[in-house]
Amino acid sequence: MTIDDLMLQRGEWLQGTGPMSDVVISSRIRLARNLANYPFRNRAGESDLAEILRTVSEAALSCRSCKDATALDLDPADPLDRQVLVERHLISRQLADAPGPRGVVVTRGETLAVMINEEDHVRLQALRSGLQIMTLWGEINALDDELAERVEFAFDGQLGYLTACPTNLGTGIRVSVMLHLPALKLTNEIVRVARAAEELRLAIRGLYGEGTDAVGDFYQISNQTTLGKSEEEIIEEFGESIIPRVVEYERAARQALIEKRPVQLDDRIWRAFGNLRTARIISSEETLLHLSHLRLGIATGRFPKMDVKELNDLIMPTQPAHLQKRTGRTMSGEERGALRAAFLRERLHHLN
């Protein structure tokens, strides 16, 4: 499997399926692990990193969980290919940009990924559309067990899994859910969600994680503390209590918009549609903003021209790296904007 093969797929985070998919885009669990007998990544030399990359890649590829997986060597890879992986949520920006030997093992369905030599030696990732945290835990836990039979992880009876940064110590678990919260944003109720999240020691971020703003009303909520609770406790609290409440809140806000401000709501939706099908130059941020409003229109039954899958199929191809990869060359921002607008017009042309 190559990057080109991946490009032919929809991408797991954009399947548009799974529980609560009217609000929950995707769920993700990451586990931070380090090999016991090496310095952490920032203090490891080139040869250590190369050895870690080889050891972990081979171990991961021999796991049953990864039987259809491919190992991608990221250091020599084309920066555009690395960016494609970031856009597909298969690797972090940090792994794409960091220097030195590093890589990722990805399954064909894009649901499991093993990042190697990110901030920690190993970052396991399980990703699925909709709210499926329990399923993800089953999958990532099995992969973690298999890996632990093949390599020795740094572990301490008192402190748990030892990580380069103490904020990941213990379980090393990071549960993240990507939510589409346009109605909470429109009604400014999002401020309350942010405040509640802060009190619950949760982080709220934008589409591409740490240090990114919320573009197109897509928000990522994740746990901050990793020590003192078991993985199951963290997951249960998150998946059965916190996220369903935010989902209910967004649904109620959508209902209120339909009942109290239907004209304003329709105005947003149809202007978004108008912009997308007439623009001659459009950035990926503006595209996401309008697609977000169309998605709200689909979810509220006020924009029957498309379904969520058709809408999702406009997101990935209009991302900068995917756009350039399909064209086969790197382009300036303006050139990309024109190409993106042409692509959108062509896709939306038949909808009248």
Place this chain on the structure above:
Amino acid sequence: MAIPCQACEKNSACVHLTDIRPSGEAVERHLCESCAMKEGVAVKPHTMSATVLEEFIKQGLGLKSLAERVCPQCGASFKDFHEQGLLGCPYDYTAFADLLKPIIEKAQEGAARHTGKTPGPSDENARRQATLSRLQRSLKQAVEAEQYEAAARLRDEIRTLEER
């Protein structure tokens, strides 16, 4: 987005309260740490924060040598960690245990003990041990909160597990 303290109107508020009036009306209040303490609002006593620690290190109040302590395994000093936010190797957690303890507690909401999974195929014994320590922690919390019914239930659960 710092909210100013509503009492002194000087410091930025870090304590956010929702008072429920007898009428049932909810009123939000924002106070700074010292005004909150003055008003008798419970504020969790601070463990030594990273910034306080940094001050100590900078002032070199005999702690200078602590910052320069070096991990015998990887050669990283505690100062390196302080500057980069990242440790040098797994052994740093042992070499700098005393210095990391308050930092870990601050980052992890006061938690100091792992109760989750252990590496390798399911180790029944370790799992039992983890469950035990989790129950003991809950028991302690229940006693502190004077929830005696819950405490009794937890105590029974711990006994059953210990006898197995």
